[in-house]
Amino acid sequence: MDRIPILRIGDLLLVTVQVDMHDRLALALQDDLCLAICSRDTRGVLIDISALDVVDSFIGRVLADTSAMASILNAQVVVVGMRPAVAITLVELGMTLPHVTMALNVERGMDFLRNHNRSLDAPSESAGTLVPA
């Protein structure tokens, strides 16, 4: 496989990683995601890794970098479905992914992104309020 498909659902993108990603495939996914974010209004990206048995330090770094890139492009990345064994391995490798948002599954990740976007769209409470005399 040369490309991992990116699905669009409204203003969200969904990527299901099903194969153990070799390095070039991971970088291709990163490029494709950045292009997809810019090509149409995109507020969030869900990356489902529930099928992955192994996430090595390179892939961990790609996930963290992708999240940072999307953030600069004004989209929030949520990585969903990480297996417990993968989390254990990542921490043992010294990768705690502090700036990557995680969620249990696609449903929870989607709820998070919807609430996140709603809170961004809502006008700030402090703006325009009148201070009582």
Next chain:
Amino acid sequence: MDRIPILRIGDLLLVTVQVDMHDRLALALQDDLCLAICSRDTRGVLIDISALDVVDSFIGRVLADTSAMASILNAQVVVVGMRPAVAITLVELGMTLPHVTMALNVERGMDFLRNHNRSLDAPSESAGTLVPA
């Protein structure tokens, strides 16, 4: 890969087929989908095949059978993202998939399922209307 992951989004299931399915994998997906439909309230199933270059007659039949099984289990299957070349090959193989619902992409498929479910939920117009005297 031994299993294709099935993602749940509310009362919909989403399957992204990314590898050329050998026969056992296709039958395993069929079993898993039927189990997933029964395990929780499921109204629709989206099967994305945009990554597939080839759909042979066996896989075509599995798609048709899965759609029929889901229908008996009260869920609507929509196959999305079929490439033009795949459609051409299927018809040349003599498979027109008359009872399988198709959609251009996941977004359109999801819209279709939402409208479909809404129309099922809405009370029939003829029921309970008063005939003017």
